[in-house]
Amino acid sequence: MLWTMAADPLRRVFDILRSKSSIGWSGSARGGPDRPLPRSVWTEEDFERIEWHDSKIHGYMNQLDEGRLLFDLDYHVKWVHPQPSEVFMRTSISPATLVFHSVRAIAGDADLDLPDEFQGIDRGVECPRALWESVQPTPPDWFLDGIGFSMAIWCDGFTQYLRRAPVLRTNCFLRIAERGGVCFDEVGYTQYA
Numbered sequence: 001m002l003w004t005m006a007a008d009p010l011r012r013v014f015d016i017l018r019s020k021s022s023i024g025w026s027g028s029a030r031g032g033p034d035r036p037l038p039r040s041v042w043t044e045e046d047f048e049r050i051e052w053h054d055s056k057i058h059g060y061m062n063q064l065d066e067g068r069l070l071f072d073l074d075y076h077v078k079w080v081h082p083q084p085s086e087v088f089m090r091t092s093i094s095p096a097t098l099v100f101h102s103v104r105a106i107a108g109d110a111d112l113d114l115p116d117e118f119q120g121i122d123r124g125v126e127c128p129r130a131l132w133e134s135v136q137p138t139p140p141d142w143f144l145d146g147i148g149f150s151m152a153i154w155c156d157g158f159t160q161y162l163r164r165a166p167v168l169r170t171n172c173f174l175r176i177a178e179r180g181g182v183c184f185d186e187v188g189y190t191q192y193a
């Protein structure tokens with residue numbers, strides 16, 4: 001099912017997009033095992049240095065009357081290669097709030113299941129033309145691809161806040177209690193070592 005919306009009617013989109021539980025197991029691309037960012041607040045200016053693959057979505061919040069779209073997710077800050085005696089990679093995970101600013105329009109494909117985790121976020125030029133061409137004459141600013149959804153977003157940019165220091169895990173997500181529940185706070189934790 002292909003859907004499109006301008007900024008005001010975007011609320012319906014979030015009736016379609018609901019979080020569910022799952023675990024992802026593949027690695028990060030741009031962020032990479034050895035390229036963590038040494039701070040807790042990032043913007044579109046950092047795009048080439050961050051990667052959302054396997055970032056579990058715990059919730060979303062629309063503040064579309066203010067032109068904002070927020071996701072609560074587990075962000076993989078760093079992937080750690082296994083030691084010789086280990087089988088699996090480990091990952092440092094931090095609960096994060098991802099905020100898209102000045103959202104003007106979105107389009108999406110909800111044919112698949114409900115949203116679960118990001119497979120990636122790319123600049124809009126990577127977005128399949130069929131997803132956006134009936135909505136806007138130009139490609140979107142951002143393309144969100146995930147398990148259960150694809151979304152094109154026309155907006156001014158994004159800010160991502162890591163709300164707690166990363167913790168090392170062998171699985172790819174934090175339990176709700178570990179991460180402080182579903183949260184959309186827009187404050188980064190203090191710098192970590």
